[in-house]
Amino acid sequence: MTLSSLSPVLETVSEAHRLRLDPISTPERLLLGPGPSNAHPTVLQALSRPPLGHLDPLYLELMNEVQEMLRYAWQTENRITIPVSGTGSAAMEATIANSIEAGESVVVGVIGYFGQRLVDMCGRYGADLHVIEAPWGEALSLEAIAQALEQHKPKVLALVHAETSTGVCQPLEGVGDLCREHNCLLLLDTVTSLGAVPLKLDELKVDLAYSCSQKGLSCPPGLGPLTMGPRAEEKLDRRQSKVPNWYLDMSGLKSYWGTDRTYHHTAPVNMNFGLREALRLLCEEGIENAWARHRRNSERLWAGLEAQGLELHVPLELRLPTLTTVRIPEGVDGRAFGLHLLNKHGVEIGGGLGALAGQVWRIGLMGTNSTPANVDLLLNLLELELPAFRSAAAAA
Numbered sequence: 001m002t003l004s005s006l007s008p009v010l011e012t013v014s015e016a017h018r019l020r021l022d023p024i025s026t027p028e029r030l031l032l033g034p035g036p037s038n039a040h041p042t043v044l045q046a047l048s049r050p051p052l053g054h055l056d057p058l059y060l061e062l063m064n065e066v067q068e069m070l071r072y073a074w075q076t077e078n079r080i081t082i083p084v085s086g087t088g089s090a091a092m093e094a095t096i097a098n099s100i101e102a103g104e105s106v107v108v109g110v111i112g113y114f115g116q117r118l119v120d121m122c123g124r125y126g127a128d129l130h131v132i133e134a135p136w137g138e139a140l141s142l143e144a145i146a147q148a149l150e151q152h153k154p155k156v157l158a159l160v161h162a163e164t165s166t167g168v169c170q171p172l173e174g175v176g177d178l179c180r181e182h183n184c185l186l187l188l189d190t191v192t193s194l195g196a197v198p199l200k201l202d203e204l205k206v207d208l209a210y211s212c213s214q215k216g217l218s219c220p221p222g223l224g225p226l227t228m229g230p231r232a233e234e235k236l237d238r239r240q241s242k243v244p245n246w247y248l249d250m251s252g253l254k255s256y257w258g259t260d261r262t263y264h265h266t267a268p269v270n271m272n273f274g275l276r277e278a279l280r281l282l283c284e285e286g287i288e289n290a291w292a293r294h295r296r297n298s299e300r301l302w303a304g305l306e307a308q309g310l311e312l313h314v315p316l317e318l319r320l321p322t323l324t325t326v327r328i329p330e331g332v333d334g335r336a337f338g339l340h341l342l343n344k345h346g347v348e349i350g351g352g353l354g355a356l357a358g359q360v361w362r363i364g365l366m367g368t369n370s371t372p373a374n375v376d377l378l379l380n381l382l383e384l385e386l387p388a389f390r391s392a393a394a395a396a
């Protein structure tokens with residue numbers, strides 16, 4: 001059969017399968033869940049700039065700026081500090097792929113759902129895994145961490161700084177020193193803390209950390225910042241085996257982000273435009289001011305929730321300023337209430353995840369969304385809408 005005799009058939013088929021859709025139109029939502037959070041308007045403008053080539057000198061300059069501002073956001077001097085192409089999980093996988101070799105002892109702290117994801121990923125990379133756990137809503141003690149390092153002599157200790165499933169902030173004082181004493185790398189998930197929760201990586205002696213673009217940084221999802229300190233870089237250079245994941249291998253990626261500028265993969269240039277703007281806004285505000293703003297607004301939220309008789313899941317001293325877990329009142333259908341807020345008011349809050357599914361709502365105040373006006377709006381909505389759901393629960 002010739003091509004020309006095929007074409008009438010193809011035309012008929014493609015005509016039958018042609019979708020005729022209107023141009024995309026999305027509603028304005030206020031995203032007060034666990035993430036993504038709303039993007040700042042100027043970040044959205046930056047995203048819509050015409051793309052540049054990923055080796056264009058102007059883009060190379062932008063890459064330098066992004067790296068420098070990420071160092072500031074994390075308070076680190078780490079040379080390798082880059083946004084990985086992909087979401088937070090891609091950056092999570094990159095830290096693991098580049099720091100662990102099969103058979104090595106690794107201790108993972110699990111205080112919620114994302115600690116479990118770390119366990120899953122470390123297992124896939126062949127780690128000799130040792131898990132230390134705390135109940136969902138609590139944090140690990142320094143003693144428990146010290147004991148695990150003593151007992152399992154790990155090459156890497158992996159912890160979640162801001163556990164989004166529970167709203168707990170893992171205290172880190174003393175952990176970095178312990179890791180140095182035991183010649184072990186400290187790997188930290190900062191997905192729900194970067195740009196919003198006090199965190200000075202170098203002071204805390206964190207060797208590897210990763211994050212995301214869509215929470216404290218007020219950018220849409222799509223990039224996963226990653227940073228790797230000198231001890232982690234040295235371990236990478238001494239590896240016996242190749243990093244088993246080509247796309248996330250820092251040995252290749254660092255050439256593109258460093259001085260060589262060797263092509264690795266086509267960078268998502270527009271996402272990086274957005275991240276540059278998000279980081280520029282953070283630098284303009286000042287990191288300490290951003291931390292203080294998140295704290296102030298979450299305290300306003302906590303006081304308002306408690307004034308309405310709602311119970312917070314996490315004790316005050318461990319609470320995250322970015323993510324608050326609220327116990328769903330007895331008998332109330334938490335999922336139906338969340339959907340009601342979304343459909344009637346365009347406001348999203350999150351439900352519970354993993355062990356807390358059906359038990360809590362998760363309220364996020366992250367990045368540009370962390371404002372007194374948003375807190376008051378949500379508190380007013382709860383006051384207005386929750387009584388009917390409570391009455392329905394009482395009547396049932």
Ligand SMILES: Cc1ncc(COP(=O)(O)O)c(C=O)c1O
Pocket residue numbers: 034035087088089090092114160162163164165189191192212221
């Ligand atoms: C603590 C934590 N780690 C990792 C992730 C994974 O990030 P992503 O969903 O962007 O892949 C999330 C996502 O919310 C998270 O909250």
